[in-house]
Amino acid sequence: MTCTLCPRACGVDRTGAKGFCGAGERPTIARAALHFWEEPSLSGTRGSGAIFFCGCNLDCLFCQNHEINHTMIGRMWNEEELAALMLHLQAEGAHNINLVTPTPHVDTVIPAVLGARKRGLMIPIVYNTNGYETLDTLRRLEGIVDIYLPDLKYASSLAAERYSGAKDYFDFASKAILEMHRQCGELSCDENGLAQRGVIVRHLVLPGSVDETHHILDFLAKNLPLTTHVSLMGQYMPCHHASEVPPLNRHLLQREYDRAIAYCIQLGFENVSIQNLKAADPSYVPEFNGNVTFNEE
Numbered sequence: 001m002t003c004t005l006c007p008r009a010c011g012v013d014r015t016g017a018k019g020f021c022g023a024g025e026r027p028t029i030a031r032a033a034l035h036f037w038e039e040p041s042l043s044g045t046r047g048s049g050a051i052f053f054c055g056c057n058l059d060c061l062f063c064q065n066h067e068i069n070h071t072m073i074g075r076m077w078n079e080e081e082l083a084a085l086m087l088h089l090q091a092e093g094a095h096n097i098n099l100v101t102p103t104p105h106v107d108t109v110i111p112a113v114l115g116a117r118k119r120g121l122m123i124p125i126v127y128n129t130n131g132y133e134t135l136d137t138l139r140r141l142e143g144i145v146d147i148y149l150p151d152l153k154y155a156s157s158l159a160a161e162r163y164s165g166a167k168d169y170f171d172f173a174s175k176a177i178l179e180m181h182r183q184c185g186e187l188s189c190d191e192n193g194l195a196q197r198g199v200i201v202r203h204l205v206l207p208g209s210v211d212e213t214h215h216i217l218d219f220l221a222k223n224l225p226l227t228t229h230v231s232l233m234g235q236y237m238p239c240h241h242a243s244e245v246p247p248l249n250r251h252l253l254q255r256e257y258d259r260a261i262a263y264c265i266q267l268g269f270e271n272v273s274i275q276n277l278k279a280a281d282p283s284y285v286p287e288f289n290g291n292v293t294f295n296e297e
């Protein structure tokens, strides 16, 4: 079967060939662990059960996770093994299962979630995506995903092409976010402030690109309720090839971040997470070694 899971629509048979994302027939997992560096409603006190998949349908020149972006680290996992891993993370205390860059692996993720739920998985499923999604793939996830955690990276095709090699990014990501909101609605949390269902839109403010941020926020303000949870991130670091491409070769300035936050407030968003710019530190990038082992619960 040929792969058209994402807007790249490579049309390759992944049993024997690789498309843009580099993913094989089944997912390769670079890391699975409790993760404490997501938004507070996801990390809580015990951590988010993050499963980092290898392979990505974007090629961001500043990617923090570039080691696993297009390189497969570790072995391939089938749906039963992935279900068992989810149950293991739940038993470890994870507040949720956080599927990081899951798009190329939806064919395995869906049966894995269904199988894990039959075996007692109770915690929410978080779909942590770069936003470059098709509506067809998202519709298959209705009832599977509880919390969508999409990026909305760029509004202009120029930035999307230059920085991530996807000039049609906004066309797809903007529609995708509306579909996610249709499926799961606004974020709802339990009495401890832990996310249970809904959408959190992430936007990483880039150096020299605050106007791009304004366009993103304008789109969100016009198309979603102002109560939508917006995670305005300032943790940009010049990783991967960014050191060669000004202005991405530097950190975000406090005054740039302040402008982005002020615009968010000016538009009237009521639920905005912001960061301390000290979060832009390589020590927050997890180690990826593909060495994921556990005893079945």
Ligand code: SF4
Pocket: 003, 004, 005, 006, 007, 008, 009, 010, 011, 012, 018, 019, 020, 021, 022, 023, 056, 057, 103, 104
């Ligand atoms: S998921 Fe990968 S192989 Fe499939 S269409 Fe997207 S980039 Fe191509």
